Amino acid sequence: MTGVAGTKTTHSAHVLDETRIREQFPILSSTVGDRPLVYLDNAATTQKPRVVLDTLSRYYAAENANIHRGVYQLSQAATEAYEGARAKVARFLHASDPSEIVFTRNATEGINLVAQTFGRSTVGAGDEVVISTMEHHSNIVPWQLLCEEKGAVLKVVPISDRGELDLDELDALLGPRTKLVSIVHMSNSLGTVNPVREVVERAHARNVPVLVDGSQAAYHMKVDVQALGCDFYVVTGHKLYGPTGIGALYGRRTLLDAMPPYQGGGDMISSVTFEKTTYNEVPHKFEAGTPHIAGAIGLGAAVDFIASVGFGPIVAHERRLLEYATNALTAVPGLRLIGTAPQKASILSFVLDDVHAHDIGTIVDTEGVAIRTGHHCTQPVMDRFGVPATARASLAMYNTADDIDRLVGALTKVREVFG
Amino acid sequence: MSDLRDLYQEVILDHNRSPRNFGPLEGADLQADGHNPLCGDQLSIAVKVEDGVLTDVRFEGSGCAISKASASLMTEGVKGKSLDEARAIFEQFHRLVTDQEAPVDPSLGKLAVFAGVRDYPARVKCAILAWHTLRAAVDDNHDIVSTE
Known part of the structure; x- marks a missing residue:
């Protein structure tokens, strides 16, 4: 290419x-x-473009090894390719550092990860999570599950007849109990592109962090998470001309550091005894078990392809x-x-x-x-x-x-x- | 792919445009709701039963042409039949729309127009929804039926 x-x-x-x-x-x-x-x-x-297919094929044919484990050269090469893909995704989303990129299965898992870690440790009885009418079910159900568990309340920002977010209603719904705004960047059923920067400004004015579902937006427009100012941003690889089964979560480093782990297992720990386990640093803390190595490397090739166009x-x-x-x-x-x-x-x-x-x-x-x-x-x-x-x-x-x-x-x- | 006219036969289009036995059924003995989450098809079937015979069958709801016509033709096809006969027609209809090899059973009468559905696997659920819902109603199973 x-x-x-x-x-x-x-x-x-x-x-x-x-x-x-x-x-x-x-x-x-x-x-x-x-x-x-x-x-x-x-x-x-x-x-999928040929370069993504070729990357997947080459990885399995010539570079396959587990990562973060072997001292042998093949494993080191696979680790470098996997971490290199993380750096590519970080550049693609304009994150300040690759450690702010967590590989997931898809955008849905990114949202669930935030709900189960940040959400469960932050949202309590009577607290509120704000979403909008135009959310995909993947940005509704994880919050319903969380609210049900915690006795919290889900608030929904309405939309106009043309399918626009009602920003005045957003302002009205943001209150002292609001713990998170989770909003889609671009609607998958309407095409609406939301004014994310404005949503973030309004939420941050009340110290409320914002998650943005970028499943649709990220292959249609440049995404700069720092310019948007959002705290979390999720994408899915298969909508970025990449493989299925791989996605990414951007999280602001300070938030990721403070969040509890998502799933337990190998790779997400730095030491384990039966008395006490200490967790690995971010982003590895959130990537238990052998990840979709080939998928991540394929996603790296996909975002490079988009950048080359x-x-x-x-x-x-x-x-x-x-x-x-x-x-x-x-x-x-x-x-x-x-x-x-x-x-x-x-x-x-x-x-x-x-x-x-x-x-x-x-x-x-x-x-x-x-x-x-x-x-x-x-x-x-x-x-x-x-x-x-x-x-x-x-x-x-x-x-x-x-x-x-x-x-x-x-x-x-x-x-x-x-x- | 076979000709679209095999799927959208005139009888089906007619029952889609003017569904028979459509609307609420006062004094229904049995009732069940069915939905197809993939398409958004939703319908409810209500029946009156006397001495083991379906004396009246009506349906309400919204859906695609195939699901609406299927519900409409089903109400005509089972009215006046015994519960056992209705169950037997269900089995025949199921074979009609799912089994590529099965010969079309002449006893299905007008319902045979749905034979074209077997060439469109994605649409089988549309054709079968009303029937699953009817079976839930006559088996007195009031859980919402889903074809997913």
């Missing part, structure tokens, strides 16, 4: 070369039946495509977009007259177009908009206007079937 792979340097460093990008994703040249695949379910998971070209490309898709879809008779916030990115959730989303999904699939249908693990959002489900097209760096045309074409087939 060269430093500027995928960008059209002959014209402008800010124009993404669709053909060169697409060539790097083997699955994009596959077919569904006799139709070329149009993959528009990126909010569920993104496809650059968020300048990615953001510009996806913004143009979102505008194109928004215009094309709103021109479809009977189609209504759910989620129309002025600040949104790369997600088009919609309903089509009285045709159920599931029927839409099946019919467009026969045209080779993969979209998500259902509640997208955000049932409260569906309730808020009074729909049982939506169809959702979500974009990534490799999507094109042609993909959108294929989707719109497939939607006319829905009309043909349902009349």
